[in-house]
Amino acid sequence: MTEEEILAEFRDAKALLEGHFILSSGLRSPRYLQCARVLMNPARAGRLATALAAKLPDSVRDSIDVVVSPAMGGVIIGQEMGRTLGRDAMFLERPDGVFHFRRGFALEPGAKVLMVEDVVTTGLSSREAIAAVEEAGGEVIAEAALVDRSGGNADLGVPFTPLIRLDVPTYEPDALPPELDAIPAIKPGSRAA
Template structure:
């Protein structure tokens, strides 16, 4: 298994961990932000980290991997390559996560959900619903960074390359807002 020290080294080298005043997708504020998309600029690191995660699912008879657009597309693709299985992605259509582009999941397939980062688990749960709506089984969840520090549970095997807790505050309780001088910045990909 990839050591925590090696993971931190990679995240620092790729400037994934940002420090400042951030507005999270949840609407909360934080002093830190994990921009996992920056990690995926480096195929060698993606292969190393996702390869390590894939080993944890090698003996689980995974038939397919799915990830949510946009953050999970590359993660799911690399995971599927490591496991030697088919890959698809889910995306939002009129605000609902769905399969598009004539993608389908065979009934009864064992499907692994792959994502770059989990904070509240919302996108992962939406993708799990898509899998189940297709009559398939969610065989597990694999993420690069678990920002819930192990607090999120999905009712299936859940593996992360790194589990951390990035402290988040309601806007009214944010110490950075109370200090003044900085406005929360939203570096993520989804609009609130």
């Protein structure tokens, strides 16, 4: 898929939003990609996962034992990546604020893991999820995401392959431009705090 075809998928799903958004990181942004909307259509989710899997280096794709994603945002794309790659897909949860496996999910010792996210902005959730996989005995060999909004600055500690990179400005809450400060902020993501 070309970048324009990928953006068309987001536009068609009404998943490219404009306004004043509070991101999971606490940063503010004038644009938001609502991946849940773009992934609500299984055919579209499958197309995006196929395109993302095709971007992975062969050496990574051939080494994956299991796909893991952090809940909530990564669950759907993680499942679709598992289907595309022919691997099991499981997810991490953080009911107590720290990621860990639940629902009977467990890794074989030394399992080679592909971490899959919907959007990476600062990389904090990814790093926390990677640490949880390591604590559970797995090895994250790479990460893939639908969108990299970090400007290429997210250091995840593993090779990172996004489907698309978007340069969307982000701001600290106390350093908003006047046009953004004039708009009420909304928090469309899944993390409450």
